[in-house]
Amino acid sequence: MDTAVVPVPLGDRSYAVEIGPGVRARLPEVVAEIGVRKVAVVTSRPVEEVPDPGVPYTVVTVPDGEEHKTVATVERICLAFAEFGLTRLDGVVSVGGGTITDMVGLAAALFHRGLPVVHLPTTLLAQVDASVGGKTAVNLSCGKNLVGVYWQPQSVLCDTDYLRTLPDREWTNGYGEIARCHFIGAGDLRGLPLEEQIAASVRLKASIVTADERDDGLRHLLNYGHTLGHALEHASDFRVRHGEAVAIGTVFAGRLARALGRIDDARADEHREVVAHYGLPLELPSDVDTERLIALMRLDKKAMSGLTFVLDGPSGAELVTGVREDVVATVLDAMPRSGR
Numbered sequence: 001m002d003t004a005v006v007p008v009p010l011g012d013r014s015y016a017v018e019i020g021p022g023v024r025a026r027l028p029e030v031v032a033e034i035g036v037r038k039v040a041v042v043t044s045r046p047v048e049e050v051p052d053p054g055v056p057y058t059v060v061t062v063p064d065g066e067e068h069k070t071v072a073t074v075e076r077i078c079l080a081f082a083e084f085g086l087t088r089l090d091g092v093v094s095v096g097g098g099t100i101t102d103m104v105g106l107a108a109a110l111f112h113r114g115l116p117v118v119h120l121p122t123t124l125l126a127q128v129d130a131s132v133g134g135k136t137a138v139n140l141s142c143g144k145n146l147v148g149v150y151w152q153p154q155s156v157l158c159d160t161d162y163l164r165t166l167p168d169r170e171w172t173n174g175y176g177e178i179a180r181c182h183f184i185g186a187g188d189l190r191g192l193p194l195e196e197q198i199a200a201s202v203r204l205k206a207s208i209v210t211a212d213e214r215d216d217g218l219r220h221l222l223n224y225g226h227t228l229g230h231a232l233e234h235a236s237d238f239r240v241r242h243g244e245a246v247a248i249g250t251v252f253a254g255r256l257a258r259a260l261g262r263i264d265d266a267r268a269d270e271h272r273e274v275v276a277h278y279g280l281p282l283e284l285p286s287d288v289d290t291e292r293l294i295a296l297m298r299l300d301k302k303a304m305s306g307l308t309f310v311l312d313g314p315s316g317a318e319l320v321t322g323v324r325e326d327v328v329a330t331v332l333d334a335m336p337r338s339g340r
């Protein structure tokens with residue numbers, strides 16, 4: 001496979017996600033198609049990794065990571081746009097991980113009430129998830145992703161050459177999201193070349209986003225493994241990375257679905273096998289307690305009527321509300337524990 005092109009059909013906001021080695025070279029054509037006069041490229045990566053967009057441009061370098069994914073950094077980005085004299089005829093490009101695509105997407109949405117943005121995600125997690133679907137957000141000191149808007153990009157270029165420098169832990173982080181795709185409609189991706197796994201994950205996300213752009217229903221499916229995952233990230237003070245937490249949450253989702261009689265033992269085992277295949281963690285850290293995890297899961301955005309999970313079942317994954325806390329506690333207590 002050379003380049004995969006995955007359409008995201010959203011009426012007049014439709015765009016394509018291109019995946020493959022070297023696709024950053026497509027940037028000038030993409031920028032020409034959008035028809036902007038000049039662009040601001042915002043990145044946390046070395047400037048050599050920024051492709052020439054083919055129109056006059058400036059490179060704005062900002063720090064990445066959760067601690068910098070703030071309103072303050074978005075203001076800094078917007079100030080740089082103003083300094084470069086971006087107008088409504090111009091555009092924005094992001095080059096970086098998910099914290100960069102989230103912040104730059106938001107800055108693009110806000111500046112002059114909305115400029116076109118093209119994302120060049122450079123982590124596996126950003127390529128399979130963060131850069132696609134139009135959600136943008138930054139953190140407040142009291143919580144993650146609390147301030148954001150929906151702002152679809154004009155194009156996403158997932159250049160897999162960027163991933164060559166990715167540290168092991170960032171691979172794990174991205175594979176956590178790929179693993180959960182197995183249970184929400186992507187089918188078995190194990191053993192496929194990386195580009196195809198990314199393309200399949202993006203195709204799945206695109207189909208869900210197309211059906212439910214604003215997260216009113218079906219988009220919940222993308223939260224497979226995430227109810228426990230988010231709680232675990234918090235309970236471990238973010239020592240457990242998002243993708244790792246989602247992996248453990250996926251194993252848990254299999255066990256919980258089994259305990260509720262929604263799936264059989266073999267399907268529950270498949271959860272563990274898929275997560276293990278990607279070299280992802282399977283065990284809860286020994287120092288997070290069940291009560292704390294349940295308390296955190298009560299705060300989950302999906303938990304409007306009791307503990308709520310996306311769970312596998314006879315007709316595939318679906319949102320299950322009002323799950324009994326004693327059942328959740330029993331399944332959590334029975335999870336294998338690691339010493340870390």
Ligand SMILES: NC(=O)c1ccc[n+]([C@@H]2O[C@H](COP(=O)([O-])OP(=O)(O)OC[C@H]3O[C@@H](n4cnc5c(N)ncnc54)[C@H](O)[C@@H]3O)[C@@H](O)[C@H]2O)c1
Binds near residue numbers: 098
């Ligand atoms: N908008 C959405 O729909 C959506 C979906 C999923 C996740 N997210 C967000 O994405 C963020 C996580 O993204 P992330 O995991 O990419 O985090 P990140 O942006 O912090 O990047 C992780 C690390 O990888 C480094 N890095 C980036 N590209 C690299 C490369 N090519 N080589 C080596 N190192 C590189 C970064 O400097 C950083 O240290 C979270 O804030 C999350 O909320 C958003």
Ligand SMILES: [Zn+2]
Binds near residue numbers: 177242246
């Ligand atoms: Zn996730």
